[in-house]
Amino acid sequence: EDKQQLFSVILELMLSAVRMLHDRGLSVEQFSHPDIFTVDFLHTFESAPKLFHWLERFFETLTRKYKQHESGKEDLVIFQVKAYMARNLHKNLRLVDIARQFHYNGNYMGRLFKQTVGVKFTEYLQNLRIQTAMDMLRETDFSVEEVSRRVGFSDSQYFIRIFKSS
Secondary structure, eight states, rough: OOHHHHHHHHHHHHHHHHHHHHHHHHHOOOOEEEEEEEHHHHHSSSSSSHHHHHHHHHHHHHHHHHHHHHHHHHHHHHHHHHHHHHHHTSOOHHHHHHHTTOOOOOOHHHHHHHHHHHSHHHHHHHHHHHHHHHHHHHHSOOOOOHHHTTTOSHHHHHHHHHHOOO
């Protein structure tokens, strides 16, 4: 009877984990074979250590699949944030405001940005502004003041200092 109770708990955990992935939009075909969600399947293991080893691999696979899914979503969000930044360089771009717009906490967005891009948000923003300014100065007839304004610097003298140091 204890063994049956244990099997019931194991099956419920397995089903709950697969349901959670499915509810988050992940493909769960590899886990949807009906035979693995039966007590008979669990009885096929010759010993408890073999069953627990199989369960460990089962949950590791589910965890890996979930992490890959979440990582992909985060990469997409950072891609969207970078595109937003490029389109709105002329504005006062603050991490906390952009994070809020994308429904993220500012601190978390900052860590995620650094982890994904490899540099801090402010460093990326400044580099993007300087690179865009270099392109504009090369390809247009805009004055330095106009370029500095278009890439988000309200003080053209500060822009010149930053530009020269880059």
